[in-house]
Amino acid sequence: MSRAETSRRGSRPGRAGIRDVAAAAGVSITTVSDALNGKGRLPDATRRHVREVADRLGYRPSAAARTLRTGKSGLIGLTVTTYGDEPFTFTEFAYFAEMARAATSAALARGYALVILPATSRHDVWSNVALDGTVVIDPSDQDPVVSELVRQGLPVVSDGRPAGSLPVTAWVDNDHEAAVLGILDHLADAGARRIGLLTGTSTDTYTHLSTTAYLRWCERVGQDPVYEAYPAHDPCAGAVAADRLLARPDRPDAVYGLFDPNGTDLLAAARRYGLRVPDDLLLVCCSESTMYASTEPPITTLSLKPRRIGTAVVQLLIDAIEGVESEQPVEQVIPTELIVRTSSQRRSPRTTVSPPRTPDDR
Amino acid sequence: MSRAETSRRGSRPGRAGIRDVAAAAGVSITTVSDALNGKGRLPDATRRHVREVADRLGYRPSAAARTLRTGKSGLIGLTVTTYGDEPFTFTEFAYFAEMARAATSAALARGYALVILPATSRHDVWSNVALDGTVVIDPSDQDPVVSELVRQGLPVVSDGRPAGSLPVTAWVDNDHEAAVLGILDHLADAGARRIGLLTGTSTDTYTHLSTTAYLRWCERVGQDPVYEAYPAHDPCAGAVAADRLLARPDRPDAVYGLFDPNGTDLLAAARRYGLRVPDDLLLVCCSESTMYASTEPPITTLSLKPRRIGTAVVQLLIDAIEGVESEQPVEQVIPTELIVRTSSQRRSPRTTVSPPRTPDDR
DNA sequence: TAGCCATGCAGAAACGTGCCTCCAAAGGTG
DNA sequence: CACCTTTGGAGGCACGTTTCTGCATGGCTA
Structure with a gap:
């Protein structure tokens, strides 16, 4: 009963336990626990008193002990x-x-x-x-x-x-399939006759679903698929693949790139071959980077809405x-969002058509 | 002693405790703990036996209990x-x-x-x-x-x-001061006569140290400071500030931007004013983005080596x-690294001068 | 043979909570 | 006064580990 609050055996001086609070407040451990957790039947006076003493001692409950007891760690x-x-x-x-x-x-x-x-x-x-x-x-x-x-x-x-x-x-x-189909339609609407794809070699569902959606779209509209696949985890491979895609004899007049860096890679490749964007080549890539808003020209991106x-x-x-x-x-x-910019608009080169963004809806 | 391993009171069937392992292995709790943690004096036979039983039961020690006991959570x-x-x-x-x-x-x-x-x-x-x-x-x-x-x-x-x-x-x-001084010297070496700064309005040490280093450099070489400050957390403010900086009557012929998006913002502003990079305007910004390697032109960046x-x-x-x-x-x-690209090289427009990167030393 | 140390292991005390059980006192009712 | 109900709170177990202490046993030396 009369145990002083400093007499705890191995405890560091900085850490006060629930026992110390109980002793200092002159109540039992149960009362302290109930008071701090808002449980039990206690008059407000006791509750306030305990809370004040706990604050004064700088009491912080032990997360480990609480987790052990409750089974929830947070x-x-x-x-x-x-x-x-x-x-x-x-x-x-x-x-x-x-x-x-x-x-x-x-x-x-x-x-x-x-x-x-x-x-x-x-x-x-x-x-x-x-x-x-x-x-x-x-x-x-x-x-x-x-x-x-x-x-x-x-x-x-x-x-x-x-x-x-x-x-x-x-x-x-x-809905990756719907997203790809939407982009392909968008590019076709902008005048694309042969749409190419820059895709990955790995077998994850994103790559797989997107690629098969592309292939099915090609089949539906009767276009020969034109695509290059590369290991997406290799930065240099992306630039090389973009270059290869535009070097093909059946060069596409529009390209969708599945990965974030594809936009700049394709833009760089287009410059090397003297292709103007969007006049000679329409471009869209999947990216969350806001940098594509200020490239030359700005590049249309598909946002997967990661937030x-x-x-x-x-x-x-x-x-x-x-x-x-x-x-x-x-x-x-979660629906995707196509942020339409200059790179995919051949006809009316308005600077931007993307709807005004609300901060919380990205 | 003869407590069956399934008779634990409230434990979920999926979670086996150290007691269950001890019972199943026919040893004490102490022995199990010592065997699994490689402590105590136990013959290898016992150790292996306990480990095998623990594996068979799918035993995983409770992190909460361990943390509570040892005081270390990992x-x-x-x-x-x-x-x-x-x-x-x-x-x-x-x-x-x-x-x-x-x-x-x-x-x-x-x-x-x-x-x-x-x-x-x-x-x-x-x-x-x-x-x-x-x-x-x-x-x-x-x-x-x-x-x-x-x-x-x-x-x-x-x-x-x-x-x-x-x-x-x-x-x-x-060493932010050294980094800024290095960049300013680099730009001066490339022929810059009036170097501007795109900086922030907040009071963090990075902004503060970099800005004062710039001001001191200006004083040392006898150049009037030319800078614009903006709230760095606001994306649009950066583009506006970049534009203002290039619209000034005392327009700089080289700019260093303290923040990541400054590169594209300045590039876009330069285009609006018909300034060619690097011929009319030298550009460097602080960024970790690899996208600056494939902009037109590629932009010299300062890496803070976050890794x-x-x-x-x-x-x-x-x-x-x-x-x-x-x-x-x-x-x-930690030393910074200046990745020199076209945007800051007026004389010899080699495509890249950055040293070959080793993967682990970014 | 007596003493001694190393070996191999078991018992049990913590670690700091949460909560279930139970009790004392006060207030109300016949 | 006897009984019930409500209020306010104390006691103590359990969560699952780690680890300190201690107890046998057996081999070794004197």
Whole structure:
């Protein structure tokens, strides 16, 4: 009873425990816990008193103890596919940065924090952090990490529809097929007769869905496919592939590039061959970079809306964690946005046609 | 003794505890712990046996319990200054992405994971996660978060030298003054007679140090300062400021822009005024974006080497956490790299002079 | 044979919370 | 007065580890 608040055995002087608060306030541990967490039946006077004493002692509850007791850590894993030993490639820089930014904000708003984790199966690092759930970006087929997490009973939400029969709790993705078809139609409307594609060699769903959509569109309108594929993780390969595409005898008069740097790569290649954009060559690429607004000429881009995706993914995950029956379906499709600029407008070279952006709707 | 491994009271069927492993292996809890952690005096046979049983049961130690017991969580906070309610602005996208990427890898290599946290003083989220230490990016003067962390006895390492008398454990930064002076000399060598600066209105150390270095250089060489300052967090303001700078009666014949988008903004402004780059206007900006390698013309950039900074910051922090007497000084200066491209070379228009890049030394 | 040390392992005390159970006192009702 | 209900709060267990202490056993030396 009369234990002074400084007599705790091994505790550092800077850290006051709940016991110290209880002793200093002259109440029991239970009362302190209830007062600070807003539970129990306590008169407001006691509640205020305890809170004031806790503040005075600079009391911070131990996250570890709370996690151990409640089973909830308030931590969400953010897993990115690793190439080599580095998380995410430069190809997805802007996308990932925006997506992570939005995910961080959304998680924070609901009291959660994000932990960046690699998609390796080194469980020594995975099991060293108590997660309530995980966001997986673009999981590969039969991802061992996802399987392990699901086996542990943790909810998993993926950015990008899961390949194969990956048992995720929910997923969010764009309608990549519709996006590609929309772009091809847009280019055809602008006068393109032969549209080329700059695509990747890897087997992820984004590349796969986009490429097959292109091939089907070609078949439908009766155009021979004209495309070059390259390993998207290699920066130089993109420039080379762009060059090859424009060097072909059946050179396209419009090109859509699936990856962020394709815009500048294609622009550079066009200059080398003396092709004017948009007069001789129409250009669109998939990118989140605002730099394409001020290139010469400005380049039309497709935005995958990473901010909306990041927000949606986190909301879905936290809903699953907290057992909230989500109003939303477990499969959510986020619309893409085509930001039309000069590079894809042959007829009326207005400087910009993109609708005015609202800050929160990117 | 004879407690079956399935009879644990409230535990979920998917999670096996250390008790279950002990029971299944026919040994004590102590032996299991020692065997799995490589401690104690155990014959290899016992060690192997325990490990095999643990694997068979799919045992994963509880991170929360371990953290509570040992006081170490293996988690490092990564704090970014927030503008509004979003972490980091688009201005620093590439920088932050690279820096965070390197920091994540470095932490992972030493068995730590990174938690993204906002620099708000909402301690409800801060105290909900057990951190071993924190990386603070560009802390503001008298940052309340840093003070609080230090008060709790946690090591704090900052990216960017701390303003004022912020009591960080260590910091890593570039020599911004030397970088600016180097660029100005470089531009002067290329024939610039009047060098302008595109700078920011905020009071962070990067902006401050760079601007005063510019002013001192001007004084030294006897040139009137020609600069425009704008709020760096506003995307449109950058384009406007670039335009204003080139519209002045004392228009500079060379410009250095402190922020990432300045390159394209200045290029666009130059086109509007019919200025050829580099013939009429030399251009350099501070950026990590590889897109500047393929603009027309390619733009000389200053790289702050975010990957090296991210790595260094994490190493310093983990050294402090683990009590390793760091061989490195607690103040570490990372050299910048000027990637010289066409936009700053008036005399010999070689396409590129940048040294061949090694992948790991960006 | 007695003493001693190294080996191999078990018991149990923490770590700091949250929460379930239970009790004392006060107030109301017949 | 006897009984019930409500209020306010205390006791103590459990979460799953790590680790300190200690107890046997067996081989070795004197």
